[in-house]
Amino acid sequence: MSEAPLTFDLGTLSLPERGRLLSRIVAPRPIAFVSSQSAAGVGNLSPFSFFTAGGSNPPSVAFCTVNDRQGRRKDTVLNIEATGEFVVSTVSAPMLARMNQSSFEYPPDVDEFDAAGFTRAASVLVAPPGVAESPVRMECRLQQIVTHGTGPQASNYIVGEVLLIHADPAVCTDGLPDNAKLQQLARLGGDLYLTVERDDLWSLARPKTP
Numbered sequence: 001m002s003e004a005p006l007t008f009d010l011g012t013l014s015l016p017e018r019g020r021l022l023s024r025i026v027a028p029r030p031i032a033f034v035s036s037q038s039a040a041g042v043g044n045l046s047p048f049s050f051f052t053a054g055g056s057n058p059p060s061v062a063f064c065t066v067n068d069r070q071g072r073r074k075d076t077v078l079n080i081e082a083t084g085e086f087v088v089s090t091v092s093a094p095m096l097a098r099m100n101q102s103s104f105e106y107p108p109d110v111d112e113f114d115a116a117g118f119t120r121a122a123s124v125l126v127a128p129p130g131v132a133e134s135p136v137r138m139e140c141r142l143q144q145i146v147t148h149g150t151g152p153q154a155s156n157y158i159v160g161e162v163l164l165i166h167a168d169p170a171v172c173t174d175g176l177p178d179n180a181k182l183q184q185l186a187r188l189g190g191d192l193y194l195t196v197e198r199d200d201l202w203s204l205a206r207p208k209t210p
């Protein structure tokens, strides 16, 4: 590095500046297409790229809904808090435009399945349906909501246990979902996206000696 590094003191940055910085650095991020229902049974479907998987004992996933500029919590976290259930469907390239449309801030009484034109796939163990167009769906039960901060742009991490996974055989090889076939979409900084294409993939074994 020839020039001195840029140093960002997060405490001096505005909320949008902090968000722009973090979303460029923690990238690429897979997209969880999360379906949930209110206590009254109104459906919701929204994409979240602050998403990861954890350990397998129990099988664990987490994603983060960020409060809006007025400090309001999103319908997804309110629904999951009320019912304890959600489904994470994966997002592949042909779903891009409709997935993006579903992220519009519709009022709570609008089900984004209908607004964005997705098909409901009935779940087995939880009430919310998954997305039929998604090659893989994970039925999840809430384990914990971790709130970090208060007000605008504060975080609500939703940790869930994966109960049941449904996968389209067309995207599987030897009985497992195959990253060469899934065409998964990922989010980076700003409005940038990445599609995982077969030709981009390469493999590397873990070291066997010190």
Ligand SMILES: Cc1cc2nc3c(=O)[nH]c(=O)nc-3n(C[C@H](O)[C@H](O)[C@H](O)COP(=O)(O)O)c2cc1C
Binding pocket: 031, 044, 045, 046, 047, 048, 049, 050, 051, 064, 065, 066, 067, 073, 074, 075, 076, 077, 099, 100, 102, 103, 104, 105, 106, 187
């Ligand atoms: C690709 C993509 C990824 C997104 N990731 C997040 C995220 O990780 N956290 C978040 O709060 N909002 C995220 N959003 C915005 C939400 O999808 C949007 O606020 C949505 O309307 C929330 O809906 P709800 O209020 O019905 O839960 C993302 C939007 C897109 C298009």
